[in-house]
Amino acid sequence: MLSIGELSRKTGVKVPTIRYYEQMKLVTAPERSEGNQRRYSNVELERLTFIKHARDLGLKIDAIRELLDLSAHPEQPCEDANRIAEDHLVATRERIAQLQRLEAELMRITTGCQGDSIKDCYVIQSLSDHALCQDGH
Amino acid sequence: MLSIGELSRKTGVKVPTIRYYEQMKLVTAPERSEGNQRRYSNVELERLTFIKHARDLGLKIDAIRELLDLSAHPEQPCEDANRIAEDHLVATRERIAQLQRLEAELMRITTGCQGDSIKDCYVIQSLSDHALCQDGH
DNA sequence: ATAATCTCTCTAGTGACTATAGCTTCAAGA
DNA sequence: TCTTGAAGCTATAGTCACTAGAGAGATTAT
Numbered sequence: 046m047l048s049i050g051e052l053s054r055k056t057g058v059k060v061p062t063i064r065y066y067e068q069m070k071l072v073t074a075p076e077r078s079e080g081n082q083r084r085y086s087n088v089e090l091e092r093l094t095f096i097k098h099a100r101d102l103g104l105k106i107d108a109i110r111e112l113l114d115l116s117a118h119p120e121q122p123c124e125d126a127n128r129i130a131e132d133h134l135v136a137t138r139e140r141i142a143q144l145q146r147l148e149a150e151l152m153r154i155t156t157g158c159q160g161d162s163i164k165d166c167y168v169i170q171s172l173s174d175h176a177l178c179q180d181g182h
Numbered sequence: 183m184l185s186i187g188e189l190s191r192k193t194g195v196k197v198p199t200i201r202y203y204e205q206m207k208l209v210t211a212p213e214r215s216e217g218n219q220r221r222y223s224n225v226e227l228e229r230l231t232f233i234k235h236a237r238d239l240g241l242k243i244d245a246i247r248e249l250l251d252l253s254a255h256p257e258q259p260c261e262d263a264n265r266i267a268e269d270h271l272v273a274t275r276e277r278i279a280q281l282q283r284l285e286a287e288l289m290r291i292t293t294g295c296q297g298d299s300i301k302d303c304y305v306i307q308s309l310s311d312h313a314l315c316q317d318g319h
Numbered sequence: 320a321t322a323a324t325c326t327c328t329c330t331a332g333t334g335a336c337t338a339t340a341g342c343t344t345c346a347a348g349a
Numbered sequence: 350t351c352t353t354g355a356a357g358c359t360a361t362a363g364t365c366a367c368t369a370g371a372g373a374g375a376t377t378a379t
Contacts, residue, residue: 048345050356060357065336080344082357091310098309102284106335116306123303127295130305134288141281144274147239151271158264166260168267169253172235173228185376187325197326202367217375219326243366 046076046084056093063093071096071110104133183213183221193230200230208233208247241270 053060066072072092076084092113099109108129115126158167190197203209209229213221229250236246245266252263295304 048356059337061337062335064358069335078344080357082344095309100335102287102309103281112306112309115300115303116310119299119301121300122298123295123300123305126300126303126305127292130288130292134285134292137281137285137288141278141285144240144278144281148271148274148278150239151267151274155264155267155271158260161259162256163252163258163260163263164256166252166263168260168263169249172232172239172249173253185325186327196368198369199367201327206366215375217326219375237366 046086047090049083049085052085052090052093055090056097058093058097066093066096069106071106071113102133103137104129108133183223184227186220186222189222189227189230192227193234195230195234203230203233206243208243208250239270240274241266245270 047055049060049063052058053063058066063072067074072089075086075089078084095113095116096109099112104112112126112129115121115123154168154171157171160166163169184192186197186200189195190200195203200209204211209226212223212226215221232250232253233246236249241249249263249266252258252260291305291308294308297303300306
């Protein structure tokens, strides 16, 4: 049996976050010691590892809840699990593309500045200028 | 003089968001009509355009506040403005790199699944398996 | 004058935690 | 056995940047 601190160290999930997950019913309330402290078994260790891994991949709590529900039904087809992962892959790619557009714009702004006082600063000008922000970034 | 709705249409910033910015003191409280409605001049239009542009680039409110302070002092050197923009560029690149690692991992997971029921599902297995998450992503 | 639209303030909710306060329990050493 | 310090408990509030909703008043077009 693990204390919440030991579980935290084994999974890399912070103690308050574990309690938060319990509140959100992502993990079920574990047994308690005589003195009312949480005591976890390997079942909970595995579940929390699953959650940690999924969170690290950027999956939302709701998506993780769905995956956990699915994994509780081993005979069901795995289409749904794939769909969740693939949807997230698509969203991740979109986010990357968007950030790359921003990166290009930031590069343009930061490398363009030749002035040495604010009144000539290209960064400030670019942000001020309505014309510059119209075309698409 | 513009109503808050007109300002919203011109800048692309939603009406409640404009009021929120006023509360956060990013924009100063404008004049009011007889009936207590906000009336904006071009000064505020430009300031809000600046804010919108900066937010679209992903800059945080605090960074924007700093840039606005800087732009109020045209004779100051523009190093600080450049630093803010460059810091954000670096952070954006790191975020892109991180998302690309996640993308690779998600691809591995989603394309690896050959099973057709949850008990063989590679997505679920990958998330469950502690070994798979140790090495680096 | 009236209807439709806009605007006002205020409060609360979002997601996924994080921080704080004030208390109790546990484990290890003297 | 006693003590001390770390770890754990609950409950509440704060974070960021908004967004939603209620219920009331203002403005504009017809």
